[in-house]
Amino acid sequence: MNAQKYIESDPVIKRIADKQETAWINPWLQPFAVTDAVCQLVVSDADIQDAEDRLARFASFIRKCFPETEETAGLIESPLAEIPAMQRALEEKGARIPGKLLLKMDSHLAIAGSVKARGGIYEVLKHAEDLALASGKFTVEDDYARLADGDMKEFFGQYTVQVGSTGNLGLSIGITSAALGFKVKVHMSADAKQWKKDLLRSKGVEVIEYADDYSKAVAEGRKLSDLDPMSYFVDDEKSVNLFLGYAVAAKRLKKQLDEKGIAVDEKHPLIVYIPAGVGGAPGGVAYGLKRIFKDNVHCFFTEPVLCPSVLLGVATQEFENANVHDFGISGITEADGLACASPSGFVTRIMTNLLSGEFTIEDGKLYDHLRLLYQSENIQIEPSSCASFAGPCGLLQYEDSREYCRTHGLTEEVLANAAQIAWATGGRLVPEENRKAYLETYL
Ligand SMILES: Cc1ncc(COP(=O)(O)O)c(C=O)c1O
Structure with a gap:
């Protein structure tokens, strides 16, 4: 692909190629109703329900093989935690994060400890x-x-x-x-x-x-x-x-939000930030969320400045043919789970009209966020997961994302009622010695 063409014609792509932290707002985003019918031809609500039913059928098997799921009767689901101390800590470092900041702790999912x-x-x-x-x-x-x-x-x-x-x-x-x-x-x-x-x-x-x-x-x-x-x-x-397995997360999240009394509607938007590697996990989760909350959920992916492949795949509409190497980016990052030089062709296509945008993050900040979350909330996640915090920190930091807020009715008043979710995608299985090393890593 001719990466130079994109670098020269789009200042945001130029910043991405320069490995600068950036907000990228998706110009292909459409109102949910415009995309609904065509999306359902590919992945329908019935398909997602079928996946949910299958997981329910397997509950007794899961319970038997993985006793750690005894308490949830074979359901593999993660907590949704409010993290006010982390929100304060980030704000003390200069971020402006309106509304309520939450952590979806797929980092602590049973069995495999990741999204x-x-x-x-x-x-x-x-x-x-x-x-x-x-x-x-x-x-x-x-x-x-x-x-x-x-x-x-x-x-x-x-x-x-x-x-x-x-x-x-x-x-x-x-x-x-x-x-x-x-x-x-x-x-x-x-x-x-x-x-x-x-x-x-x-x-x-x-x-x-x-x-x-x-x-x-x-x-x-x-x-x-x-x-x-x-x-x-x-x-x-x-x-x-x-993709279907990831999409099942959405209905379960809705239940958790309901239990916490967190409404999602035009006056109470949901803003979600999910780290992306090849795009499958964040794509499936975001797709499921869009099916439920439609235009009231704003889904952003987050990627390291050293490997923003999903961003490039969607932004250029070159999908799986986009490769960070063509843009002079190494693809080598401390966020090992996000180190995919080319994105999923399926996800970059199906998310083209649903994704709000992306925020990119430098590797050093992954460890800063990791430490801050540990110190403020006593929660430890792995470096890839920490990319999620680029979202809440970035939303009001960049002119492009502030413009997104203005054009999508996310006024100051509305944002004050927002729920912002950083999706923690991995961490529970990290061995103790690696945890210690992560806490002591400064780049
Ligand atoms: C911790 C973590 N976060 C996020 C992701 C991104 O998932 P995907 O590659 O499906 O985009 C991965 C992928 O392995 C991961 O390990």
Whole structure:
């Protein structure tokens, strides 16, 4: 692609190529009603409901295999926490954050400790259900806990699940597939953290390491899996099933907001900031939120200045052909989960008219936010997750995002009633020594 053309014609893309922190407002955003019908042709409300129902069917299996979900009866869901001390701490450092700041703690999701648990676990369970039903050994009327029985484990053991990952998707696929009895191969990019590889290997997962970046790990994994008729590839760059697993988050979030008495309407907007790697997790979550809250939710993604691939894919409308390297950006970042040089073609297309924009963040600030959250709220998340705070800090900082607020009815008065959610996407499984090291990292 001709990156130079975009750099020369768009001052925001020029700033992105210069690796400056930036607000990018999506010029392709449309009112929800304009996009609704076409979007439903691709992913409908019924599809999302079907995914939710499937997860409900699997609750007894999940409960049996993962006792940590006992308390929630096999439902894998994360808390929504108000974080007033973090809000104050950020404001003391100069940010202006109106309304109520909340943290959606997918960092603490059961089983895989990251947002990737939503899509990853869902897709593996769906694959297992498809195989079990086709085998005639199992029906949808059966208790799904039966899928953990020895004969079913033996049955699944004939099959392999493969995935390319920067780490967290591999963890969610690896842990779930291993519990079902599948053989698992995770193809990991050079950016993947050692502790994630070690943890996977400890679960009996075969980890294949690449000296190259994430796109290469996915391409190789896909190729190898395609050669094996007994193998299934979870395709982070293309999968609609992963997307559906993420989208289920939205209705559950609505319930949590209701429980807290937080209304979402024109006078009480919801503004959500989600870190993006290839785009699947933030895309699915944001898509689900748009289906429920329509124009009253404003979804922003956040990416490191060193790897803003989803931003470039949507901004240029080159989708999966956009690559940060073409813009002179390394793609190498401390936010290992976000180190995807090219975005998902599926997500960049389906989010084109739904995404409000993006905020980018320097690597050093990931650690500053990590420390601040720990000191103010005693919550620790991983560096990739901390990109989410670029959103609430940036909304009123940049002229372009202030202009967005003006044109979308987000006046001072309305913003004072807003709920702003930083989506914490990972962290619970970080080993103690890495936690300490993160707290002591200054760039
Ligand atoms: C902690 C964390 N946050 C965010 C993401 C982004 O998800 P996606 O790559 O689907 O955009 C990832 C992906 O692995 C992640 O590990």
